[in-house]
Amino acid sequence: MRRPSFVLLAPVVACLGLLTACGSDDPEPAEDACSWMPGSGPVAKDVDAPAEDAEPAETAVITFAQGDVTVTLDPEARCAATSFTSLAEQGYFDDGPCSRVSDPSAVPYGIVQCGDPTGTGGSGPGYTFADELEGDEAYPRGTVAMANAGPDTNGSQFFLNFDDSDFPSDYTVFGTIDEAGLEVLDEVAAVGAQGGAPDGPPAEPIVIESVSVP
Template structure:
């Protein structure tokens, strides 16, 4: 359990990288009933991609969707929001995250998270993630993850826009999961986290991809170096270099 009280939330600070989230996870792992938790934001016309048009053919590919990217604040690096219309909602894509500790290949899920994948690939194409440090690693009994995606390294930076969650309410976070960090419902930006051991979190974080055993091994190697505990026991900057050299689609 996290001993220190939660720090005040800064604007755009991303979860589950906030000690408050760690406190919740620790309580859940101890079987403690936590009251007052917010409801899981559900995908709807108001806060998610528009539903594809119905097709007369049962097995026809899903129609493209429109996504909502809302400009908010100043981007950590000059970058443009991704195209918001005609976004592919079928199949998968592949991206490689080349870290200082090794390469991680992720398979991106366009079906369940089309708008998230669209944003991630757009930022990768614009080299938003290149030469950036992953500022936070958490290694506790119920949460094992590395957070990346903020060029400022402060956990408050983003791309200058936000977009809605893509959630079913049934999300789980086993080893290999790649999901969006956020600072509350529908505040996704550029920050994401990679899970390297089965973790317990509320279903509040959009899952948009997975990595394989080789990718998990790279993350575990970083974790073995420990963290500086600046945010509490088992939570802080990784002591082993965790710098993104590049993110490329392919």
């Protein structure tokens, strides 16, 4: 499947692309355990990679000014869910502007992309980890998935699907948003992209106030 074209999110970010997040050039894939590999892109905040015995939370609450978006984390995507949990516990996402929003009436996807506290879409947590893919991933409304810059370059960036999104099965799905959260997400996404673009930086700031886990 051909990827949709991408609207540039920052004037100078070398690793941007579709659902881009900076990562290492050649990480080794995880096997039985999650492997946290050094990342090559800019580090947004100083945080630690998850501990060896780290486990994912069952749920996470992403708080925007418009309200709370509750995500049920998928234990089958253990590394992605564990990393997300660890970053949330360290306050990595707090007060972080989201870098991208799309208009599903103009492009075949409806997403809000977050997870880079600089708001540029070009930074990460200083580590990457391998994809967790079955090959038949889909991205309907309500799914949460990792953004990446190519195979096995997951870091901290993720996208929230407020509409069905037609992407290739290249992005690890690690959570599902509840119905109340989707109503909030619709309000969040309603700001649209700058200049009425079909996809790009939000026209008004979209900021994650906090991400909390039980």
